[in-house]
Amino acid sequence: MKILLIAIAMSFVAIFLLLPLFVVFAEAFKQGLHAYFAAFEDADALHAIKLTIIIALIAVPLNMVFGIAASWAITRFNFMGKSLLLTLIDLPFSVSPVIAGLIYVLLYGKNSPVGGFLLAHNIQIIFAMPGMVMATIFVTFPFVARELIPLMQDQGSDEEEASILLGASPFYTFFKITLPNIKWGLLYGVLLCNARAMGEFGAVSVVSGRIRGLTTTVPLHVQILHDEYNFVAAFAIASILSILALVTLAIKSMIEWRFKDRGGRKA
Amino acid sequence: MKFSNRFKKPSIMPGFGLSLGFTVFYLSLIVLLPLSGLFIKTASLSFHQFWQVITSARVMASYRLTFGTALIAAFINSIFGLIVSWVLARYQFPGKKIIDAMVDLPFALPTAVAGIALTAIYTKNGWLGQYLEPMGIHVAFTSTGIVIALIFVGLPFVVRTIEPVLQEFDAEIEEAAASLGASRWQVFTKIIFPHIFPAFLTGFSLAFARGLGEYGSVIFIAGNMPMKSEIIPVQIVIKLEQYDYAGATAIALVMLIISFILLLIINLLQKWSSVSQGKM
Numbered sequence: 099m100k101i102l103l104i105a106i107a108m109s110f111v112a113i114f115l116l117l118p119l120f121v122v123f124a125e126a127f128k129q130g131l132h133a134y135f136a137a138f139e140d141a142d143a144l145h146a147i148k149l150t151i152i153i154a155l156i157a158v159p160l161n162m163v164f165g166i167a168a169s170w171a172i173t174r175f176n177f178m179g180k181s182l183l184l185t186l187i188d189l190p191f192s193v194s195p196v197i198a199g200l201i202y203v204l205l206y207g208k209n210s211p212v213g214g215f216l217l218a219h220n221i222q223i224i225f226a227m228p229g230m231v232m233a234t235i236f237v238t239f240p241f242v243a244r245e246l247i248p249l250m251q252d253q254g255s256d257e258e259e260a261s262i263l264l265g266a267s268p269f270y271t272f273f274k275i276t277l278p279n280i281k282w283g284l285l286y287g288v289l290l291c292n293a294r295a296m297g298e299f300g301a302v303s304v305v306s307g308r309i310r311g312l313t314t315t316v317p318l319h320v321q322i323l324h325d326e327y328n329f330v331a332a333f334a335i336a337s338i339l340s341i342l343a344l345v346t347l348a349i350k351s352m353i354e355w356r357f358k359d360r361g362g363r364k365a
Numbered sequence: 366m367k368f369s370n371r372f373k374k375p376s377i378m379p380g381f382g383l384s385l386g387f388t389v390f391y392l393s394l395i396v397l398l399p400l401s402g403l404f405i406k407t408a409s410l411s412f413h414q415f416w417q418v419i420t421s422a423r424v425m426a427s428y429r430l431t432f433g434t435a436l437i438a439a440f441i442n443s444i445f446g447l448i449v450s451w452v453l454a455r456y457q458f459p460g461k462k463i464i465d466a467m468v469d470l471p472f473a474l475p476t477a478v479a480g481i482a483l484t485a486i487y488t489k490n491g492w493l494g495q496y497l498e499p500m501g502i503h504v505a506f507t508s509t510g511i512v513i514a515l516i517f518v519g520l521p522f523v524v525r526t527i528e529p530v531l532q533e534f535d536a537e538i539e540e541a542a543a544s545l546g547a548s549r550w551q552v553f554t555k556i557i558f559p560h561i562f563p564a565f566l567t568g569f570s571l572a573f574a575r576g577l578g579e580y581g582s583v584i585f586i587a588g589n590m591p592m593k594s595e596i597i598p599v600q601i602v603i604k605l606e607q608y609d610y611a612g613a614t615a616i617a618l619v620m621l622i623i624s625f626i627l628l629l630i631i632n633l634l635q636k637w638s639s640v641s642q643g644k645m
Contacts, residue, residue, distance in 0.1 A: 099549075100456060107452040108464060110445045114516055115470050118482035121492060125485050164391045171384040177373035185632065186392050192628040194578025196598035197617045200605065205402035209610065212402075236395050255378060268379035290472060297475025299581035300598065304605060317477040317581065324481050324585065333485075336478040343473035351466045 122340045126333035137334035145312075146319035147338070149227070153315065154295045157234045161291050162284070165242025170276075173250040174258070187244070190237050198236050199304025202229055225307035230315070233301040238294045245287030246280055253279055282353045293346045297339050403621070406614045418615040423591050424600055431597040434508055435576030438515030443569045446523025453524070454531035468524045471517055476581025483514050484585040506588030511596065514582040519572030526568035530561050530638070563638035570634060574627045577620070 127134055137143060168187060172180060190198065206213045206223040216223060223229040257279070261271040277284075299317040306313040314322060316335060323332035373381065407415070418424065452458075453465055471479065487494045487504035497504060504510045534557065542552050558565075580598040588594040597620055604613035 103448055104452050104456060104458050106445070107449040108460070111449060111464050111467055114513070114520065115467050117486060117492070118479055118517065119467075119470060119474070121482045121485050122478060124492075125482075164388065167384040167391075168388040170380060171388050174378045175373055175376060175381050175385075177381075177385075181632075183388070183392075185628065186396060188628065188632075189396060192574045192578070192624040192631075194580060194598050194601075194620060194624070196580050196601050197578070197621060197624075200601060200613055200617050201399040201403045203605065204406050204610065204614065205399045207610075210402060210406075232395065236399070239391070239395060259377060262377055262379065271379070293473045293475075297473075297478070299475060299477040303580075304602060317475045320477050320481060321585075324484075329485070332481055336475075336481060339475045339478050343470065343475075343478075346473045347466045347469055350469065351462065 119340060119344075122333055122336050125329060126337045128333075129330050133330050134334045137331035140331070142314070143319060143331070143335055146314045146316050146335070149230075149313070150296050150315040150317075153227070153231050153234050154292055156231050157238060157295045158288060158292050160235060161239045161295075162242050162288055164239055165246050165287060165291075166284070168243045169246035169250050172247055174255050184247075187240050190240055195237055195298065195300030196304055199233050199301040202233050202236070202301075202305050224305060225309065225313060227313070229305040230302050230313065233305040234295050234298050237298050237301050238291045241291040241294060242284065242287035245283050245290070249280055249283040250276075282356070286350055286353055289346045289349055293343055296342060403614060403617065406610065407618050410611050410615060414611065415615045415618075418612045419619055423595070424597075424616060426592045427595050427597045427600045430508060430511070430594065431577060434511040434515055434596075435573050435579075438512045438519055438576050439569050439573035441512070441516055442519045442523045442572045443565060446520055446568060446572075447527055447565065449520075450524050450527040450531055454528050468521050471519075471521050476518065476579065477585075479517055480514065480582040480585035483510070483517065483582065487513065487586065505586055506590075506594065508594060510586035510588070511583050511594070514586050515572075515576040515579060518579050518582055519575050522571035522575060523568035526571065527561055527564050530564040531557075534560060560641070563634055563641050567631060567634040567638055570627060570631045574624065574631065577627075578624065 168183070172183065203224050204210060206216065206229060208214065208217060208224075213224065221228075223232070257275050258271050261275050262268070266274075296315075297317055298315075299321075302315055303318055303321075306315070306318065316339060320332050320336045320339075323329075323335065449464070449468065453461065453468075484491075484505060486492045487497070487510055489495070489498050489505070491505070494505060502509075504513060538556060539552055542556055543549075547555070578598065580596075580602075583596055584599060587596060587599070589599055597616065601613045601616050601620075604610075604616065
């Protein structure tokens with residue numbers, strides 16, 4: 099019975115999860131190494147990679163600060179409206195990415211009061227980078243907060259209270275006590291946030307207009323290549339994100355392993 | 366009682382104003398403001414217009430497809446997710462670490478990458494498709510393909526919800542039951558399953574909610590043919606591309622309301638789950 103269950107579980111995971119991952123690399127290298135690397139010499143592809151990195155470099159640190167602020171407020175204090183706050187933080191998880199993109203188009207697009215005002219001052223948000231950054235922030239901001247909240251909740255505020263009582267300044271307390279305690283959870287949250295930010299498709303697709311060479315990120319560029327039947331190039335570019343995903347998962351496993359080594363303190 | 370004391374319990378912890386202030390500011394800018402834009406736009410539609418859009422035949426077909434596939438995928442994920450969680454929580458076997466790490470793959474892998482990979486697998490000349498098509502099993506460009514894509518994205522939600530509960534389950538209760546003469550099946554159905562049922566439902570709902578909104582991994586394998594294989598997010602994008610903002614908003618609003626309701630249900634389920642585990 100046990101063997102049967104293990105076999106079923108392993109086959110399910112292999113077919114539904116491992117096979118797609120394997121196929122990304124198999125298809126990318128289908129025509130050999132030369133074709134694989136040729137995909138990265140395309141100017142549009144390089145621009146897409148650059149744009150993706152810039153968006154992540156803006157979105158992830160902002161979301162990290164938010165995550166820390168939100169978890170601090172939620173886990174260290176008791177106040178009215180906490181559950182509402184938690185629900186709002188969980189919101190992007192239950193909203194389709196396309197809808198996330200839509201609401202930004204509605205707010206900042208040509209036809210809205212805000213959008214019209216901005217366009218008159220030559221600030222373009224939709225179909226340009228600012229809109230893409232904001233849509234990415236919307237979709238990925240819960241990751242750090244959701245990782246930190248249970249962690250900080252579990253750890254409790256005893257150490258920090260002791261520190262304050264002994265006369266330390268709030269910032270000293272934060273950097274010397276809180277931060278070291280949450281560093282692994284924070285790292286994992288940031289990694290997930292980053293992986294999702296770089297890979298976000300639906301929301302950015304709606305907001306960016308998918309103008310090739312101008313407003314395409316790596317996932318959008320993959321779609322363009324795929325639609326043009328340029329499969330090897332599509333999978334080659336896709337493979338970078340797959341490698342990023344694997345690195346994220348590897349670091350996560352290492353973090354969990356280290357925690358098990360440290361006397362079972364929960365990650 | 367002072368009003369400020371009713372709002373927040375007094376505490377010596379610093380930084381309440383700063384942290385809460387920043388949090389609320391950020392949330393307003395990123396979430397509340399844009400969402401209000403949606404509601405304002407909807408208010409500008411007449412009810413008749415709104416009803417026309419969301420009950421048109423094409424959109425109705427989309428709703429049926431989106432809900433149907435999400436339901437089936439969530440169901441399959443619940444069953445197999447339970448098996449995977451069970452195996453991960455209770456057994457040791459070679460390769461267990463890899464399986465455990467891989468369960469999180471759909472969280473880390475971009476949906477578009479998953480989408481093109483799945484398409485490559487299930488098309489006529491694809492890795493699995495070349496065997497399935499001659500048998501008459503059509504996956505790519507049909508709703509079956511959509512279900513498979515949704516299974517991919519939804520599995521981690523089920524496993525990561527059920528597995529912790531299984532791991533924390535007190536073996537003593539099981540052993541007591543066994544020593545009192547219960548068969549393994551009885552132990553499972555009468556003791557273990559009722560205990561993990563809230564988590565099971567939560568995982569199902571999370572996978573379902575995710576399946577409803579999924580876009581990137583589905584559009585490649587779906588075929589996107591009107592009335593047959595178009596999911597709701599695709600409808601919204603099509604209306605946007607035609608600059609039919611009113612139409613897109615109407616469809617989006619319905620989905621948003623459903624998402625809110627689901628979110629509420631999930632939160633309630635999670636509360637029930639914590640209570641039944643004795644955490645609250």
